[in-house]
Amino acid sequence: MTRALQPDVAAVLDYAASLDLPAMETLSPVDARAFQTATAANRPPGPDVGEIMDGELPGPAGPLAYRLYRPSTPGPHPLTAYFHGGGWVIGSQVSDDPFCRQLCVESDSIIVSVDYRHAPEHRFPAAHEDGFTAAVWLSANRESLGATPTPIALAGWSAGGNIAAVLAQQARDTGDFDLAGQILITPVTSPGERRLSHTDNAEGYALTTSMLDWFLENYVDEADRTDPRVAPLQAPNLGGLASALVVTADFDPLRDEGTAYATALAAAGTAVDHLACDGQTHTSILAVDVIESATPIRSHIAGTLRDFHN
Numbered sequence: 366m367t368r369a370l371q372p373d374v375a376a377v378l379d380y381a382a383s384l385d386l387p388a389m390e391t392l393s394p395v396d397a398r399a400f401q402t403a404t405a406a407n408r409p410p411g412p413d414v415g416e417i418m419d420g421e422l423p424g425p426a427g428p429l430a431y432r433l434y435r436p437s438t439p440g441p442h443p444l445t446a447y448f449h450g451g452g453w454v455i456g457s458q459v460s461d462d463p464f465c466r467q468l469c470v471e472s473d474s475i476i477v478s479v480d481y482r483h484a485p486e487h488r489f490p491a492a493h494e495d496g497f498t499a500a501v502w503l504s505a506n507r508e509s510l511g512a513t514p515t516p517i518a519l520a521g522w523s524a525g526g527n528i529a530a531v532l533a534q535q536a537r538d539t540g541d542f543d544l545a546g547q548i549l550i551t552p553v554t555s556p557g558e559r560r561l562s563h564t565d566n567a568e569g570y571a572l573t574t575s576m577l578d579w580f581l582e583n584y585v586d587e588a589d590r591t592d593p594r595v596a597p598l599q600a601p602n603l604g605g606l607a608s609a610l611v612v613t614a615d616f617d618p619l620r621d622e623g624t625a626y627a628t629a630l631a632a633a634g635t636a637v638d639h640l641a642c643d644g645q646t647h648t649s650i651l652a653v654d655v656i657e658s659a660t661p662i663r664s665h666i667a668g669t670l671r672d673f674h675n
Contacts, residue, residue, distance in 0.1 A: 368615060368616070368643075368644075369644055370616060370644050370646075371643075371644035371645060371649075371656070371658040371659075372658070373655075373656050373657055373658050374616075374644060374645060374646055374649045374656055374658065374659075377649070377652070377655065377656065378569070378570065378571065378646070381571070386400075386404075387400070388573070388575070388576065389576045389579065390573075390575050390576050390578070390579035394454050394455070394483075394484070394485055394486075394583060397454065397455050398454075398455045398483075401451070401455045401456065401460065402460075405460065408463060408652075408655065409463060409653060409654035409655060410462070410463055410466070411462065411463030411464065411465075411466035411467050411653045411654065412466050412467060412470045413437075413466070414434045414435060414436060414437060414466050414469045414470060415435045415436050415437030415438070416433075416434075416435040417432060417433070417434055417435075418432070418433040418435070419431070419432050419433075419458075420433065422479070422498075422499060422502045422503070422506075423498070423502065424481075424482075424495050424498050424499065425494050425495065425498050426482065426487075426491070426494075426495075429479055429480055429481060429495055429498075429499055430457070430458050430479075430480040431458050431477050431478060431479045431480065431499070432458045432459055432462070432465070432477070432478045433475060433476070433477045433478075433510065434465050434466060434468075434469035434475065434476040434477075434478070435469070435475050435511065436469055436470065436473050436474065436475070437470075438473055440511055440512075441508075441511055441512055441513045442473060442474050442475045442511075442512060442513065443474045443475065443512060443513050443515050443517070443518070443545065443674035444474065444475045444477060444503060444507045444510065444512035444513070444517045444518075445468070445472070445474050445475065445476050445477070445517060445518040445519070445520050445548075445670060445674075446477055446479060446499060446500050446503050446517055446518070446519055446520070446529075447461070447465055447468070447476050447477065447478045447479070447520045447521060447525070448478075448479060448481070448496055448519075448520070448521035448522075448524075448525030448526070448528040448529055449461045449478060449480070449521070449522065449524075449525045450521070450522040450523030450524055450525050450526075450651075451483075451523070451524055451525075452523070452524050452576075452577070452579075452580025452581075452583070452584070453483060453484050453489075453492045453524045453580060453583070453584040453585075454483055454484050454485070454579075454580050454583050454584065455483070456483075456524075456525075457480050458478045458479060458480040459478070461478065461522060461525075461651060462478075463651075463653040463654070464522070464651040464653055464663070465478050466653070467653050467663055467667065468520070468663075468666065468667050468670065470667075471663070471664060471667030471668070471671075472667040472668075472670040472671045472674070473671060474518075474670060474671065474674055475510065475511070475512050476520075477503055477510070479495075479496070479499040479503075481495035481496055481499070481528070482495055484580075484583040484584035484585075485583040485584070488583075488584055488585065488586075489584050489585035489586070489589055489592075489594075489595055490592075490594050490595070492524070492528060492584070493528055493531055493532075493594050493595065496528040496529075496531070496532050497532055497535055497541075500517070500519065500532050500536070500542055501541050501542050503517055503542075504516075504517050504541075504542035504543065505542075515545065515674065516542075516543035516544050516545040517542065517543070517544065517545065518544065518545040518546045518547065518548065518607075518670060518673045518674060519532055519533055519544060519546075519547045519548065519607075520547070520548035520549075520550070520666075520670065521548070521549065521550065521552070522550040522551060522552075522650075522651055523550070523551055523552065523553065523572075523619070523647065524553060524580070525550075526548075526549040526550050526551060526552030526553070527552050527553040527554065527595070527597065529547055529548070529549055529552070530547065530549050530552055530554060530597040530626065531593070531594055531595070531597050532547075533547040533597075533606050533607050533609070534593065534597060534600055534603075534606060536607065537605050537606055537607075544607035545607065545673040545674055546607050546608045546609065546610070546669070546670070546672075546673030546674075547606070547607050547608070547609045547610070548609075548610050548612075548666060548669065548670055548673075549609060549610065549611045549612065549623070549626070550612045550650060550651070550666065551612060551613060551614050551617055551619050551620075551623060551647050551650065552611070552619070552622075552623055552626065553595075553619060553622065554596065554597050554598040554619075554622045554623060554625065554626040555591075555596045555597075555598040555599060555622045555625065555626075556581050556585065556590045556595060556596055557587070557590030557591040557596055557599070558622065560621035560622055560625070561621055562617065562618055562619065562620040562621040562622075563577075563618045563621075566616050566617055566618045566620065567618065570616040570617065570618075570646045570647065571646050571647055571648040571649075572617060572618060572619070572646070572647035572648060573618065574618045577618055577619070597626065598622065598625055598626050598629060602633070603629050603630050603632075603633035603635055604633040604634045604635060605634075605635070606630065606633075606635040607635075608635070608636040608637070608673065609627075609630055609635060609636070609637045609638070610637070610638045610640060610665075610666065610669045611623055611624075611626055611627035611630070611637060611638070611639050611640070612640045612642065612650065612662070612666065613627075613639070613640070613641050613642065614642045614645040614646055614647055614649070614650060615641070615642060615643050615644055615645055615646075616644070616645065616646045616647075617645075617646055617647040618647070619647060624639065624641070627639035638669065640662065640665055640666075642659070642662050644658065645658070645659055645662070650662050650663070651663075
């Protein structure tokens, strides 16, 4: 099968290669965070929303920062808890800001992007514990945040997609909060396994397999990588979960484990839409106003979220 990058994706990758930037995995976690912040400084901001509000919610080991995006249309609006990417090591509640703005506008829902503790200072299961506490709190406080009393949705990209997938299982098992649906964008689902995409897409497409390994080494011991709290694909029961959208990218080391998760959800009877994105990379799908070929993908994600809330 012949595979080809979308032309705008290829152009961005060529430009990034010309800068000869250091590989993320050669940096310390502190320097990697500073590098990520610096590279994001000049990106397009994304669309205007009705209101942006920064706050904190109580976490299991201290306050967790969040950023709330409210549509400009008359409310109240349904609420979605969003978890950022960054391999559980880098990123924050503002690191996926342009995409959260886009998601807010196109889904006509409140997006609350929640930060969580990062590795290696806080290793597994810290990020997942923070995600669970945040989801419970947001569900309990949705009306005080100006949202409708309807069930919240979950969304996340990469490591954040992993957190969202785990939380959807915990919502079913604990009953501590109700879910309208789950949006999993290029998620980690089974970090203890090697798949063909880890080899086929090992380098040259923004997220590399060696970078992925660096993230995992910082966050979770090898012995824990099949624990369902970090490997949702390894859960013994994938039935009865909230409806899911699983988005995978053609040129992504994580492609095959995302595909495997979508397949397993469907086999277990969970309603799932698998959106396989030809010619895209792990990072291109969220590149608002940079990767125009991903615009229909972002609209599909937002439309699914709108449907979940209706």
